[in-house]
Amino acid sequence: MKKDNKKLTRNFYKADVLEVAENLLGKIFVYKTKGKTLKAKIVEVEAYNGKIDEAAHTFNGKTERNKIMFNEGGFLYVYFTYGIHFCANIVTGKKNEGTAILLRGMEPLEGVKYFSKKRFPEKRLNEINKKDLLNGPAKICQAFNITKKQNGIDLTGNKIYLLDAPKIPNSKMIKTTRIGIKKSVDLPWRFYIKDNIYVSKK
DNA sequence: ATCAAGATTACCT
DNA sequence: GGTAATCTTGATA
Numbered sequence: 219m220k221k222d223n224k225k226l227t228r229n230f231y232k233a234d235v236l237e238v239a240e241n242l243l244g245k246i247f248v249y250k251t252k253g254k255t256l257k258a259k260i261v262e263v264e265a266y267n268g269k270i271d272e273a274a275h276t277f278n279g280k281t282e283r284n285k286i287m288f289n290e291g292g293f294l295y296v297y298f299t300y301g302i303h304f305c306a307n308i309v310t311g312k313k314n315e316g317t318a319i320l321l322r323g324m325e326p327l328e329g330v331k332y333f334s335k336k337r338f339p340e341k342r343l344n345e346i347n348k349k350d351l352l353n354g355p356a357k358i359c360q361a362f363n364i365t366k367k368q369n370g371i372d373l374t375g376n377k378i379y380l381l382d383a384p385k386i387p388n389s390k391m392i393k394t395t396r397i398g399i400k401k402s403v404d405l406p407w408r409f410y411i412k413d414n415i416y417v418s419k420k
Numbered sequence: 421a422t423c424a425a426g427a428t429t430a431c432c433t
Numbered sequence: 434g435g436t437a438a439t440c441t442t443g444a445t446a
Contacts, residue, residue: 264427283442297432300437303428320427354429398427 226380228255231291231373233316235258235310238291239265239409241327242308242319243391246381247328249362255328257363259383262323262410262417263392264396268316275364284369287318294378296359296369303356306364308380322397324352325416328362335363354418361367386411 226245231238242263249256255276268276268287275284275297286295287309295307295318309320326333326348333351334343337360359365371378389412396408399418410417 259425266427275427278443279445297427298441299426299442300428301426305427307427322427354428370438396427400426 226382228290228292228374230311230380231308233291233310234267235315235319236269236407238308238310239263239319239407240391241385242380243384243386243409243411246383247283247324247378248377248381249364250376251363254291254332256298256332257328257381258324258326259356259416260321260323261325261414262321262378263308263408264320264322265407265409266318267407268318271405271407273396273399273403273405274316274318274373276285281349283393284316287316288314289370292373294364294368294373296364296366298366299356304365305355306359306362306368320355321358322355323410323414323417324358325414326351331351336363337361350416353416357418 242260245260247258247260266274268274276287280288286293289309291310292311293309295309296304298304305320307320309318311317334346337351338346351361371381392410392412393406394407394408
C-alpha cells in the first residue's frame with residue numbers, strides 16, 4: 219500500500235526549478251499556526267530562474283530582499299509588492315542558483331473558516347465563495363496570514379511544509395506563459411491543473 | 421536623499 | 434476593459 223502523505227524532504231526541492239514546478243502541482247501545503255493546521259492543495263505555480271530569466275528577482279544578483287532565493291532548495295521566499303501584497307515562493311535547486319516557484323493558486327482543504335476570516339473579515343461565512351479564497355498569489359498569503367515574518371522558513375521543519383501526493387499526469391497539466399510580468403514574457407513557465415476551478419486565471 | 425517600478429487585487433464603468 | 438490603492442526596495446533617472 220502506497221503512502222501519499224509523507225513530508226517532502228530536502229532532495230525534492232533541490233532538483234531543477236522546472237522539474238520541481240511540475241512536481242509541485244497536487245502537493246499539499248501545510249501551515250501550523252496558533253494551534254491550528256491549515257492545508258491546501260497546490261493547483262497553479264510559476265517558475266523563476268535568475269540565471270536566464272529577466273523577470274526573476276534574482277536576475278541582477280543578490281540583494282537584501284532576494285537573498286533567500288539563493289539558498290538551496292526547500293525554503294520559503296516571501297516578498298512584498300505594490301505596497302499592499304505579499305507573495306510566497308518555494309526556493310529550489312542548489313545553493314546560489316537563485317531559482318524559486320511562485321505559489322499562484324490553491325484549493326482549500328483544512329482551515330476554510332480561518333482563510334475566510336483573513337480574506338473577508340466583514341463577510342459571513344455563508345456569503346463567501348470557497349473558490350475565491352486562494353486563487354491568486356497575494357490571496358494565498360492573505361488567507362494564510364503569511365508576511366515578511368515567514369520569509370526564510372525552512373520547509374523541512376515543522377511550521378510550514380509540503381505533503382507528498384501523486385504526480386499530476388501530463389494530460390491534466392497545462393504549461394503556458396506567466397502572468398503579470400513585463401520581461402521574459404514568452405517563457406512557458408506557468409503550470410496549472412487543467413479544469414481546476416482554483417486556478418487564478420485561465 | 422530621491423525616485424520609479426512592482427511575480428496584484430478589488431472595484432469601477 | 435480600466436485603474437486606484439499603497440509602500441518597500443534598489444538604483445541613482
